[in-house]
Structures are given as C-alpha cells and as structure tokens.
Amino acid sequence: MRFADVAAVWADVEAAPGRLEMAGHLAQLLAKAKRAEAQPLVCLCQGVLAPPFMGLELGLGEKLAEQAIALVSGRSEKELENYFKKSGDWGAVAEWALSKKKQTSLGTEELELGGVYNSLVRLAKLSGAGSQDGKIKTLAELLNSASPLEAKYIVRFCVGKLRLGVAEPTILDGLALLRVPNVRDKISGIKSRPDAKGIRIKPLWDYETREKEKALDMEDSDASLDFVFTCDDAARIGALADGSAIWLEVDGFAPLAGIKLQKIRPLKDKPDHYRAQVMGFKKAVRAPLERAFNFCSDLGMVAEYALFDYARIERFKIKLFSPIRPALAERLPDAAAILEKLGPCAVEGKYDGFRLQVHKEGERVELYSRKLERVTAAFPEIVEAARKLPPQHIILEGEALAYSRSEKRYYSFQTTIQRKRKHGVAKMAEELPLHLFAFDLMYADGVDWTTQPYSSRRDALEKLVAGAGAIEPSSLKQVKTASELENFFDHCLKAGLEGIIAKDLNAPYTPGARDWAWIKLKKSYGALADTLDVVIVGYYRGEGARTGFGFGGLLVAVRNEESGHLQTVARVGSGFTEDEMVELEKMLSAVKRKTKPAELESGIEPDFWVEPKYVCTVSADEISLSPQHTAGLANGKGYALRFPRLVQMREDKGPAECTTAAEVEKLYSMQKTRGR
Ligand code: AMP
Secondary structure, X not given: OEHHHHHHHHHHXXXXXXXXXXXXXXXXXXXXXXXHHHHHXXXXXXXXXXXXXXXXXXXXXXXXXXXXXXXXXXOOHHHHHHHHHHHOOHHHHHXXXXXXXXXXXXXXXXXXXXXXXXXXXXXXXXXXXXXXXXXXXXXXXXXXXXXXXXXXXXXXXXXXXXXXXXXXXXXXXXXXXXXXXXXXXXXXXXXXXXXXXXXXXXXXXXXXXXXXXXXXXXXXXXXXXXXXXXXXXXXXXXXXXXXXXXXXXXXXXXXXXXXXXXXXXXXXXXXXXXXEEEEOXXXXXXXXXXXXXXXXXXXXXXXXXXXXXXXXXXXXXXXXXOOOOOOEEEEOOOHHHHHHHHOOEEEXXXXXXXXXXXXEEOOEEEEEOOOOOEOHHHOHHHHHHHHOOOOOEEEEEEEEEEEEOOOOEEOOHHHHHHHXXXXXXXXXXXXXXEEEEEEEEEEXXXXXXXXXXXXXXXXXXXXXXXXXXXXXXXXXXXXXXXXXXXXXXXXXXXXXXOEEEEEOOOOOOOOOOEEEEEEEEEOOEOOEOOOEEEEEEEEEOOOHHHHHHOOOEEEEEEEOXXXXXXXXXXXXXXXXXXXXXXXXXXXXXXXXEOOOOOOEEOOOOOOEEEOOOOEEEEEOOEEEEEOOOOEEEEOOEEEXXXXXXXXXXXXXXXXXXXXXXXXXXXXXXXXXXXXX
C-alpha cells in the first residue's frame, strides 16, 4: 500500500464530522491492506508503533524534527520557527516547507506503508550516544521521499501529535463495517435460543436493494435492517413473537447473538415469503471483534485476523503477556440500591492504589498497569511473590498499595504512586513495600476463568494466593442485607480504604466493560456519589495572591464515548497546595499549545491550551446544567461541576481512562435520589 493513500485517507478522517464517517474512511483504507500491512496500519492510525504493553515508543523531540525538516527543505531554522509560531503544528511546518522546497531531490522513491513503518521503528530503537544524528538522518531520509502531505503526517507522528481523533472503538467500527456484507450474505437460519434447532431461511437481499444499502452502510450500530426471506417452515416462523431475541445462523461461522427480530409479516402475494426487521445487526457483527480486542488489547492483531483469518476471532483465547482490558465498576448511590440491583452479593474493600495485572509463565513474570503499560521493573517484590505462586501459568489482577503489615496501615495513593519511579527502585521497595490485594483471577494452568462466575473465581483465587507474602486476597464479606453492606463499608472507611466494590456472585469477568458485575460505593463527596477523573485541557494564569505561581486553575474535560471528543465539565480553581501549583505550572507549560486541541469541544477559552494528556481526580458539591460547558451538551446546556476541587493527580490514568460524559449524566441523575 502506498503511504500516499494512507495520508490521503487521514486527511479525510481529520475532516470527518463524526465517528461514523471516520469509521467509513478507515474501513476503505483497511480494505486495501495486505496481510502484513494490517498491524502497522492500525498502529499508525492510532499514532503509535505498537500496543502500549510492548513499550515501543517514539517520542522524538521537536528540535530534532525541525532539524530534519531544515535539512530536507533547505529552509533555515529561523524560517521554520516563524512558521511554527503561526501554526503551532510541526506537521504543518513540514508540509509548508516541503511544498516550497528549494532543492529538488534526486532518485527518490514513492513511500510504501511498510517502509515508513519500519523506518519509524528504527527511529524508536535508536538510543544512546550519537543517536541524535542517527534520528535526524533517518527522519530526513523519510521526508526526502515524502510529498508535502505525507511529510505533514510523518512529522506529526514523530513528535507524538498525530491526533486524528481515531480511538480504538472507531477502528473496531471500521472493521465491523467491512465484515457486515460478508456475514449478511451468509445468513442461513434463525434460532430462538442458542441450543435450539434452527429454522432455515433464505434472505432475498436483492428484493429491495436500495433499502439494504441504506440500512447497512449509513446507520449506526443499532440500526434496523429490513429484509425479505423465504422459509417453508410456516408454523415455526409464525410462532416467533414480535421483538423476540434471536440467534442468526451464518454459514461457516458461529451464530450471531444480541439480535432482535420484529415485524415478521408474510408477504401477501408470495407464499413462503416473509418480511422482517432485524435490530442490532451491525452491533452483533462487531461484538466478536470487540471481545477479541478486550482479551488481548492488541488491535493490530485483531485487525489482521478480522481481515484475513476470521476463524481466529471466533476462537480467540487469552494469551499470556497480552494484557486483558480491565473490567470496570458501575456506581450506585447507596447500599440499598446495590442490594436491590444485585441481591445477596460479595463486597470487597476498595483499595486506592494502582491496578496491576500479573502475568506469569514459569519464571517469567510481567506486570501491566491500568493503561496496559508494562511496569514490571518498578515492583520487584510483587514479581518475586508472583514467581512463588504454585501455578506455572497465571493471570490475576489486584490493587497494589503501600501497606505496613505490622501496623495494619494502608498508605494513600499519593504515597503509593511514588513507587512508580524509574530510579532507586530497590531502595523504594525497602522503604515503602507494596502489597498486592488480589481481587480477580482470569487464567491458571490452561483454565480460562473469565467465563466462570465470580464466586468460583474467588474461591480459586483464595486457594492460589494463600501464603504468598506480598500478594494476598482483597478483604471480603458476603452480605444479604443493606445494613450488613453498610457495616462493612464503615469498617473499610475506618481501616483507611476509600469505600467498597460490590460484586455480582454469578457474573463472569467482563473485560473492557463497565458492567453491573461490579458496583462501587465510595466515601461521600458532597451530593455526588463519586469523584471524577478528568483530562486537563487548559490552564489559567495566576491572579491576585497566585500571580507568583503563574498558575490560577485548570480547565478540565470528560470524554464523550459516542463522538470520541473531549468535552469541558469544569474550571477547577481550588484544592491546590502551593507546591502543587508550582508543579502544575511546570508540567503544563511544557505541553502548552497554540490552538484548541481538535478533539476538544469547548465554549471556553483558557489562558493556555495544553495537550490533553494529564488526568486528575476532582470532587465537587454538585453537578448542574450550564451553557458554559459542553459535557453531554443538549439544548444548549452541558453538565458542569459546582465548586470543583482537585483531589489528586492520576498518573496511572490517561485520557482513554477518564470519566465519560455518560457517567457524568448518571451521576447527575443519581444526585437527585441521593439523600442530601
Ligand atoms: P474507579 O477507578 O474509581 O472507577 O474504581 C475502580 C477501580 O478500583 C478499579 O479499576 C481498581 O483499580 C480499583 N479497586 C480497588 N479495590 C478493588 C477491588 N476490591 N475490586 C476491584 N477493583 C478494585
């Protein structure tokens, strides 16, 4: 595939008004990929070289990019910097400089996707003395063969600011779009239950071609799809109730679940012909892809299988050293609501440390963070304890926390996070030993535990980690009533924990999903049931007493999962210590940008925009509706936090892990029912 084709589609993606259109453009691009190109293409679209757990990062300094552009274009650095002052985008500088190239380059070849990817990987791997020159040279070689548009994207990629706004769900949408016709053309039957005998049908897609195209290509994932089919089993077709859930049988593939069939009507003038509406077809086609991704966090691999070896998507299995996307917790306002939702359930202490996923195969142990980065080197005592666990192969999850066993004292997140340092690990491990409070088991010696109910997983987990030193099971109580739950909640708060997580005894492990399998209840923050993890998108100059700090507050945003955009939810002006203000000014001034990030919707202009990369936890008294903010915007008003204050920075979370607009909406509706 020519890199020029990739760049052209990226330009379309950037100009696309929404996620649906983006997915359409990506699907066109993915359809052209050869097998070896699928993984590189998917990674490049996301602005990365590999999934986070592989630790292959490019971060090339802007100065080096500037030197490479100067070398290839013949422009002086002064000229380039002047253009950068206007545009604030080194990609735009490269595009401009190359379109006005003073020298013509000889013997250049058209760039291929694979070649560009390999050069970028080479760049990422250059390190140590003398690597600066090597990096400039490698980038200059690439730019020398690039068109201005290609150069724009190559440079943006290298300085870590590709920012097409393409997140994982959009790529999954694109892959699903490509599969829809394949699956649709192989529908052969309907089942009313997974184990029932199928009713054979033959869809007649050509009956009304126009409708088919419209329904499948344009509508969103829940769109209905009208179709006509023949079936000579009139009695069984007639017995299907309107709106009932069905399984669609597909020749050569597993049946599709999650579909509803409605408005089944015989055609008047044609015997054995029926018309019906299928709901959720595209979503059902997407589900196996999403499942595979949730189990390996490697979208490039999923894309390769989806496009070239689909059977492997259906049989997708957990893989050691490919982290599982973490299950997430829902919220409810109080103990009574939790009991009503789950009935008798297990309740665990909620530890405020950082989440670790442990993978072990014999002597090899790796630890993965909430962001799915490999963080093994920072936690030698957990690695040591994991090595001693009896199974040869294991995947388990827990919350790591600085903990003094003798005093039975849990340290705060702020203290614990000091352990994420890269230097002085051994000394820190001695001064501030960590404990892993294990709360779930996903895999052990050939058994995939994710499909088992929580109660069985927990039993197995307890047996497995018994006596493992730095790894122990999280605290647990089985409760039948709201007052039992409340008692345990109070007990956890007294012990220094931040609340509880209630767990559905019968639920499987639900990777990547915020599901009702887990429900959290945290100590009270005003009328709100929880704090919010928000992305910093801008900041304000200090005024009055804060002039000296150069810092007066933050503009923060949540993520809208539908559009993939960030939306502002508060201007945070309190909760900072003086040290934090100094620190924040230093941190944020290093990621200042001239213009509003493209993926941000904001009606407010702060003194400085910043790259949306830092996440912090904020609390607030209340959520109100305000025309100022864009979170969940409807009828000209968005959700806004009243009296927001900084609780802490969240180094363990990135923009992909922040609170969503839909969660803010739930918190808003929950505050009405929460006793005030
Ligand atoms: P939150 O980050 O507030 O959405 O809460 C969910 C997080 O709580 C999980 O991602 C875990 O990191 C953490 N956690 C602490 N204790 C537990 C527990 N016992 N079970 C599950 N998650 C826990």
